[in-house]
Amino acid sequence: MDEFSFIDSIKQDSYRQSSLIKGVGDDAAVFRQSSEDIVVAVDTFVENVHFSKETMDLFHVGHRILAANISDIAAMGATPAFYLVSIVVPKHYTSMECKNIFKGMQSLATKYRMDLIGGDTVAGEEMSVSVTVLGYVTKTKARYRSAAVEGDLVFVTGTLGDSQAGFHILTNTGAYQDETYYVNKHRLPVPRVEFAHYINEIDRVALNDISDGIGNEAAEIAASSGVTIQLNEHKIPTTESFSQFPADLQFKWKLFGGEDFELVGTVSKNNWTFVQEAANKAGIDVTEIGYVRPYRHNHVYLHKDNRLFPLKKDGYNHFKQVKE
Amino acid sequence: MDEFSFIDSIKQDSYRQSSLIKGVGDDAAVFRQSSEDIVVAVDTFVENVHFSKETMDLFHVGHRILAANISDIAAMGATPAFYLVSIVVPKHYTSMECKNIFKGMQSLATKYRMDLIGGDTVAGEEMSVSVTVLGYVTKTKARYRSAAVEGDLVFVTGTLGDSQAGFHILTNTGAYQDETYYVNKHRLPVPRVEFAHYINEIDRVALNDISDGIGNEAAEIAASSGVTIQLNEHKIPTTESFSQFPADLQFKWKLFGGEDFELVGTVSKNNWTFVQEAANKAGIDVTEIGYVRPYRHNHVYLHKDNRLFPLKKDGYNHFKQVKE
Numbered sequence: 066m067d068e069f070s071f072i073d074s075i076k077q078d079s080y081r082q083s084s085l086i087k088g089v090g091d092d093a094a095v096f097r098q099s100s101e102d103i104v105v106a107v108d109t110f111v112e113n114v115h116f117s118k119e120t121m122d123l124f125h126v127g128h129r130i131l132a133a134n135i136s137d138i139a140a141m142g143a144t145p146a147f148y149l150v151s152i153v154v155p156k157h158y159t160s161m162e163c164k165n166i167f168k169g170m171q172s173l174a175t176k177y178r179m180d181l182i183g184g185d186t187v188a189g190e191e192m193s194v195s196v197t198v199l200g201y202v203t204k205t206k207a208r209y210r211s212a213a214v215e216g217d218l219v220f221v222t223g224t225l226g227d228s229q230a231g232f233h234i235l236t237n238t239g240a241y242q243d244e245t246y247y248v249n250k251h252r253l254p255v256p257r258v259e260f261a262h263y264i265n266e267i268d269r270v271a272l273n274d275i276s277d278g279i280g281n282e283a284a285e286i287a288a289s290s291g292v293t294i295q296l297n298e299h300k301i302p303t304t305e306s307f308s309q310f311p312a313d314l315q316f317k318w319k320l321f322g323g324e325d326f327e328l329v330g331t332v333s334k335n336n337w338t339f340v341q342e343a344a345n346k347a348g349i350d351v352t353e354i355g356y357v358r359p360y361r362h363n364h365v366y367l368h369k370d371n372r373l374f375p376l377k378k379d380g381y382n383h384f385k386q387v388k389e
Numbered sequence: 390m391d392e393f394s395f396i397d398s399i400k401q402d403s404y405r406q407s408s409l410i411k412g413v414g415d416d417a418a419v420f421r422q423s424s425e426d427i428v429v430a431v432d433t434f435v436e437n438v439h440f441s442k443e444t445m446d447l448f449h450v451g452h453r454i455l456a457a458n459i460s461d462i463a464a465m466g467a468t469p470a471f472y473l474v475s476i477v478v479p480k481h482y483t484s485m486e487c488k489n490i491f492k493g494m495q496s497l498a499t500k501y502r503m504d505l506i507g508g509d510t511v512a513g514e515e516m517s518v519s520v521t522v523l524g525y526v527t528k529t530k531a532r533y534r535s536a537a538v539e540g541d542l543v544f545v546t547g548t549l550g551d552s553q554a555g556f557h558i559l560t561n562t563g564a565y566q567d568e569t570y571y572v573n574k575h576r577l578p579v580p581r582v583e584f585a586h587y588i589n590e591i592d593r594v595a596l597n598d599i600s601d602g603i604g605n606e607a608a609e610i611a612a613s614s615g616v617t618i619q620l621n622e623h624k625i626p627t628t629e630s631f632s633q634f635p636a637d638l639q640f641k642w643k644l645f646g647g648e649d650f651e652l653v654g655t656v657s658k659n660n661w662t663f664v665q666e667a668a669n670k671a672g673i674d675v676t677e678i679g680y681v682r683p684y685r686h687n688h689v690y691l692h693k694d695n696r697l698f699p700l701k702k703d704g705y706n707h708f709k710q711v712k713e
Contacts, residue, residue, distance in 0.1 A: 086426060087531065090613070092464040092598060093430035093524070095531045099423035102410060105506070106417035107521055109475040111513040140416035151433040151475075151519045182429070185519075189435040195475045195509075195519040197431055200417070207411065207419045274416060289414070 071160050071186060075167045081178040082146050084201075094182035096147070101201040106137040112192035120235040123162050125252035126194075127169025133276060134198040135177065136256035136326040140274035143202035144262055147182045148174065150196050153189035166194065177258060203265055208272035208330070213290035217271070217331035219355035220340060222257050224304045225279060226315065229322035233314065242306040254326045260351070261328065263343035272330040278321035280365060280376045282329050287357075287364035294331070296355035296376070298369035320367070320376070331357050395484050395510060399491045405502040406470050408525075418506035420471070425525040430461040436516035444559040447486050449576035450518075451493025457600060458522040459501065460580035460650040464598035467526035468586055471506045472498065474520050477513035490518065501582060527589055532596035532654070537614035541595070541655035543679040544664060546581050548628045549603060550639065553646030557638065566630040578650045584675070585652065587667035596654040602645035604689060604700040606653050611681075611688035618655070620679035620700070622693035644691070644700070655681050 076089050087095040108130070110116055116126045131148065138145045150170065154163060163186075174181065179198075231251025234241050241247070256274070264270055271290060273282040279301070287294045301319050308315070332340055337353065344351035355368075363375035400413050411419040432454070434440055440450045455472065462469045474494065478487060487510075498505065503522075555575025558565050565571070580598070588594055595614060597606040603625070611618045625643050632639070656664055661677065668675035679692075687699035 087533065091533055091535075092461040092596075093428040093467070093522075095426050095428050095465065095526070097426045097528065102419050102421045103427070104417040104419050105429075105471075105473065105521070105523065107473045107475050107507055107509055107519070109477060109509045109511050109519060111477055111511055114512055137416040141419065143417070147429075149429065149431045149521065151431050153433060153435055153477075153515075153517055183431055185431055185433045187433050187435055187517075188438055189515055189517060191477075191513055191515040191517075193477055193511075193513060193515075193517060195431070195433060197429070197473065197521040198417075199429065202419070204421065209411065209415055211415075272416075 071163060074160070074164060075181065077181055080180045082180050084146065085180055085182065088180060088182045098201060102204050102207055104138055104141045104143045104200045104202055104207060105197065106134060107195060107197045108134050108137065109193055109195040120232065121252050123165035124169040127166035128173055128253050130194050130196055131170040131173045132254045132256050132326055134196045135173065135258060136274040136276065138198050138200035139256045139258045139261040140208065140272050140328060141200070141202060142206055142208035142261050142265060142270065142272060143200035144258060145177050145179050145198055145200040147180050147199040148196055149183040150181065150194065151185040153187055153191065153193045155190055155192055158192060206265055208270050210271055210273050210286045210289035212269050213271035213286050213292050213331040213357050214333070215292060215357055215359050216333065217357040218334055218337055218353050219283070219294055219296065219329065219331050219357065220351050221279065221302065221327055221329045221354050222260055222344065222349055222351050223325065223327040224302045225275065225325055225327060226303055226307060226318035226322050228254060228324040229318035230307065230310060233310070242309050243304065254324065256326050257328045257349065259347040260343055260349055263346050264340055267332060267336045267339055270330050270332050272328055275325050275327045275329055276323055278323040279329055280320050284364045284376065286329070286331065291360055292357050293360045293364055293366065294355060294357055295366045295368060298367050300352060300354045302350065302352040395487060398488060399505065401505055404504045406504050408470065409504055409506065412504060412506045422525060426528050426531055428462055428465045428467045428524045428526055428531060429521065430458060431519060431521045432458050432461065433517055433519040444556065445576050447489035448493040451490035452497055452577050454518050454520055455494040455497045456578045456580050456650055458520045459497065459582060460598040460600065462522050462524035463580045463582045463585040464532065464596050464652060465524070465526060466530055466532035466585050466589060466594065466596060467524035468582060469501050469503050469522055469524040471504050471523040472520055473507040474505065474518065475509040477511055477515065477517045479514055479516055482516060530589055532594050534595055534597050534610045534613035536593050537595035537610050537616050537655040537681050538657070539616060539681055539683050540657065541681040542658055542661055542677050543607065543618055543620065543653065543655050543681065544675050545603065545626065545651055545653045545678050546584055546668065546673055546675050547649065547651040548626045549599065549649050549651060550627055550631060550642035550646045552578060552648040553642035554631065554634060557634070566633050567628065578648065580650050581652045581673065583671040584668055584673055587670050588664055591656060591660045591663055594654050594656050596652055599649050599651045599653055600647055602647040603653055604644050608688045608700065610653070610655065615684055616681050617684045617688055617690065618679060618681055619690045619692060622691050624676060624678045626674065626676040
C-alpha cells in the first residue's frame with residue numbers, strides 16, 4: 066500500500082467545522098476555540114482482540130471504533146468535532162480494505178459533522194487502529210464521574226445487553242427473533258451525543274458511557290464520587306425480545322456485557338423530568354434504574370429478588386449475596 | 390500486566406499546564422484555550438519497524454517517540470502542552486518495561502512542562518506506541534509548509550545525518566570518533582521547540598521538521614508553496630567528525646537520513662538576522678543552505694560540484710544530473 070496515495074484517498078475535500086484552521090497536510094492540524102472547553106480522548110482497537118473480520122465487515126469495524134470514541138466525548142457532555150486516525154497495517158491488507166475502515170468512520174463522522182484532521186499510516190504485523198477524538202463542551206459543563214451526590218437518582222439511556230446479544234447471534238447459529246436488530250446494535254452502535262447535548266442546561270450531572278458493562282461504569286461513578294450506587298435489577302431496561310436468550314446470559318449481558326455505548330448518569334430528583342424531556346427530544350428512551358446513597362462497604366449494590374448483592378468491578382463471578 | 394494499576398503508576402501526581410481542567414481519570418481530558426490557537430498531531434511507532442530493543446533501551450524508545458511528536462508541534466511554530474499515549478502491549482512485556490517507555494517520555498515532557506492527559510493500554514501481539522500531542526501557538530502564527538516565497542533563503546537548524554550515523558555505529562562494531570555523541574543523537578534527539586518559539590515574531594516563515602531527510606522535507610515545502618527550492622550541498626551542516634564516515638554514507642545520511650528532528654525553513658532575507666539571533670538565544674546553530682526560486686520542472690534541486698541535480702522525494706536512488 067502506498068501511504069501517500071492512501072492518505073490522499075481518505076482526505077476530505079472540504080471541512081465542516083468552522084473552528085478548523087488547518088486540516089490534513091502539514092505537520093499538525095490547527096484549530097481555534099475560545100468560546101467552549103475542549104475535550105480529548107484516545108482509544109485503540111486491535112484485530113482479534115477488539116474486533117474480528119469473522120463477525121463484521123471492515124466498514125463495521127471503522128464505524129464501531131469511531132462510535133466508541135465519540136461515546137467517550139458524549140460521556141463528557143461534549144459534542145465531537147475532530148478525529149485523527151493512526152493505523153498499523155499488515156502487508157496482507159489491501160488499500161481497499163483500509164479504505165473500508167475509513168468509510169465506516171466517515172459514515173458516523175458525517176452524521177456528527179466531524180472532520181478527519183490528521184493521522185498516521187504505518188506498516189506492522191498486526192492491524193490496530195488508534196483514534197483520537199476532540200470535542201467541544203460549554204464552559205464548566207463537562208460531565209465528570211465525580212459529580213454524583215447522595216439522593217441522586219441513577220438513569221440509563223436505551224437498552225442494555227443488545228450488543229452482546231448481537232455478538233452471540235453472530236457466533237452461534239440458530240433462529241433468533243429480531244436478529245438484524247441485535248446484529249446492528251453490535252456492529253453499528255450509535256453513541257448518545259444528542260441526549261448528552263440536550264441535558265447541557267442541568268447544573269450537575271455525573272455521566273459515564275457504558276463500554277464495559279453498567280456494573281463497571283456505575284462503580285467508576287461511585288468510586289469517583291465517594292458514594293454507593295444501588296441499582297434495581299428488574300428496572301434495567303432491555304429489548305422486549307431479549308427474553309428469548311437463556312436467563313443467565315441475559316443477566317450477564319445486561320450487567321457486564323458492555324459495548325452498548327449507552328450512557329449511565331446520576332442527577333438530583335428535581336432534574337429527572339428535564340432528563341426525560343431531553344431523551345424525548347433525542348428520540349431515545351431513558352430509564353430510572355436506581356439511586357445514590359452514602360458510601361458503605363461497596364460502591365455498587367444490586368437489588369434483585371428482594372435481596373442486596375455487591376456488584377464487583379471485575380464482573381459477575383464475584384457475585385454473591387451479602388447481609389447489609 | 391494489570392491495566393488499572395499500570396495506569397495508576399504512570400499517572401502524574403500534579404499537572405503543569407494551567408489551561409488543563411481535567412487530566413487522566415474520566416472519559417476524556419478537558420482543557421480551555423482562548424488566547425492561542427491549538428495544534429494537534431499523532432504518530433505511531435511499531436516495534437521492529439520504527440524501533441528495536443537491540444539498538445536502544447525502552448527509555449530511549451519512549452524519549453525518541455515523544456521527541457518525534459514534539460518535533461511536529463515545533464514545526465508548526467507551536468509549544469507542546471499535552472500528550473496522550475495509546476500502547477499495544479504483547480504478553481511478554483513486563484510492566485517495568487512499559488514503565489521505562491513512559492519514563493523516557495516523561496523526561497522530555499518534564500523539560501517542556503507537558504502533561505500526560507490520557508491514553509489507552511491494550512493487549513496485542515506486536516508492541517506499538519501511538520502518541521497524540523497537543524500544543525499552543527500565537528493566533529495566526531502557525532507555520533505552514535505553504536508559506537515559502539520566491540527569493541526566500543532556506544535555513545536548517547543544527548547538523549544533519551547524526552542520527553543515522555548513531556544508528557550505523559550501533560549496528561556496525563568498530564572504533565568511532567564521538568561515538569557517544571552520535572549514539573545520543575539517535576537515541577535521545579532533542580526537538581527544536583525553543584528556536585521555533587523565538588522566531589514567533591517573524592511575519593512569515595515556512596517550516597518543516599526533518600523526520601524523513603532534508604530532501605523530502607524541502608520537497609514538501611516546495612510542493613505546498615508551488616516553488617522550487619535550491620540547496621547547496623556543501624552548505625549542508627554536519628558535525629566535524631562526520632567526515633570519518635565513507636563519503637557515500639555521509640551524502641546519503643545528511644540528505645535522506647532523517648530522524649534528526651532538526652527544522653528546515655524559509656524566510657525573506659530581511660529576517661535572516663532575526664533567525665540567527667533566535668538560534669543564538671536557543672543555543673543552537675542555524676545555517677543558510679539555499680534559496681527559493683520560481684517553480685521549474687522539479688521541486689528541489691541540489692547544487693553540487695558546480696552542477697545541478699533534481700532531488701526526488703523518494704530518495705537518492707533517483708539521483709542523476711540534469712541539464713537545466
